[in-house]
Amino acid sequence: MSRISLDRVGHAYFGRTVLDAVSMRIEAGECVALLGPSGSGKTTLLQIASGLVTPLRGQVKRRYRRHAMVFQDPRLLPWATAADNIGFGLRQRGVRRAERDARIADVAGLVDLDHDDLEKYPVELSGGMRQRVAIARALAVQPDFVFLDEPFSALDVGLRRRLQQLVLERLLGHRAGLFFVTHDLVEAVQIAHRILVLSADGSGLAGERQPDGIPLQRDARSAFDLAETYLATDPLFADLNNVENRRAV
Ligand SMILES: Nc1ncnc2c1ncn2[C@@H]1O[C@H](COP(=O)(O)OP(=O)(O)OP(=O)(O)O)[C@@H](O)[C@H]1O
Numbered sequence: 001m002s003r004i005s006l007d008r009v010g011h012a013y014f015g016r017t018v019l020d021a022v023s024m025r026i027e028a029g030e031c032v033a034l035l036g037p038s039g040s041g042k043t044t045l046l047q048i049a050s051g052l053v054t055p056l057r058g059q060v061k062r063r064y065r066r067h068a069m070v071f072q073d074p075r076l077l078p079w080a081t082a083a084d085n086i087g088f089g090l091r092q093r094g095v096r097r098a099e100r101d102a103r104i105a106d107v108a109g110l111v112d113l114d115h116d117d118l119e120k121y122p123v124e125l126s127g128g129m130r131q132r133v134a135i136a137r138a139l140a141v142q143p144d145f146v147f148l149d150e151p152f153s154a155l156d157v158g159l160r161r162r163l164q165q166l167v168l169e170r171l172l173g174h175r176a177g178l179f180f181v182t183h184d185l186v187e188a189v190q191i192a193h194r195i196l197v198l199s200a201d202g203s204g205l206a207g208e209r210q211p212d213g214i215p216l217q218r219d220a221r222s223a224f225d226l227a228e229t230y231l232a233t234d235p236l237f238a239d240l241n242n243v244e245n246r247r248a249v
């Protein structure tokens with residue numbers, strides 16, 4: 001049974017349609033990437049899928065025990081250290097101190113935060129460090145579904161590729177379902193079982209592609225080549241391409 005399913009979901013802000021008749025599902029152990037130009041409704045769709053926003057039309061069904069979110073901005077508690085931010089959800093759920101500390105150390109290690117970083121407050125951390133704290137906070141609760149909104153965007157390329165690998169391996173290894181928003185087609189090709197594309201006019205899903213092979217096992221070269229091929233030959237990605245071109249000017 002799907003971990004999450006959306007049936008003809010539609011949404012509008014102030015009378016302007018953002019999403020129309022979106023139907024999709026995500027299975028356990030599946031990573032689905034969501035792509036689309038800026039403003040096409042990616043964050044809105046993620047918020048609807050997670051229950052943060054109630055859609056004006058359609059139905060959402062969720063069948064998981066515990067979800068976690070990594071937002072587009074890190075949203076850390078400013079008065080709590082990195083360690084306390086990571087452990088916040090565990091504390092709320094009454095997880096004991098020793099267990100909490102062990103889990104914080106485990107997930108902090110996974111995202112490359114060291115002991116000194118953990119003692120710092122958000123204002124003392126770099127943008128990339130804050131993003132890694134937010135990722136660690138999501139992992140700490142051992143979710144079986146995770147919503148990720150451009151989680152690696154503030155990281156440099158080397159760190160991004162490494163964290164993609166480590167974080168997604170951990171989550172998919174535990175059969176979590178992942179709904180992953182990204183701007184980066186190479187990233188989508190590398191990590192996803194399926195790639196969904198939102199249309200540029202905000203009217204809903206334009207289509208979906210299923211790259212060959214197994215996510216995280218595609219090497220960087222072939223992921224890059226496939227992304228190039230998609231951009232050059234596949235009409236589904238034409239709008240992404242145009243937006244990239246417009247931005248470059
Ligand atoms: N809370 C809100 N109130 C009013 N309009 C909103 C709200 N949230 C989003 N919108 C509008 O809905 C549209 C889609 O926004 P959304 O944030 O979902 O896009 P996105 O695809 O995530 O963009 P980006 O790639 O820049 O993050 C935009 O036109 C945006 O201005």
Ligand SMILES: [Mg+2]
Pocket residue numbers: 042043044072149
């Ligand atoms: Mg967004």
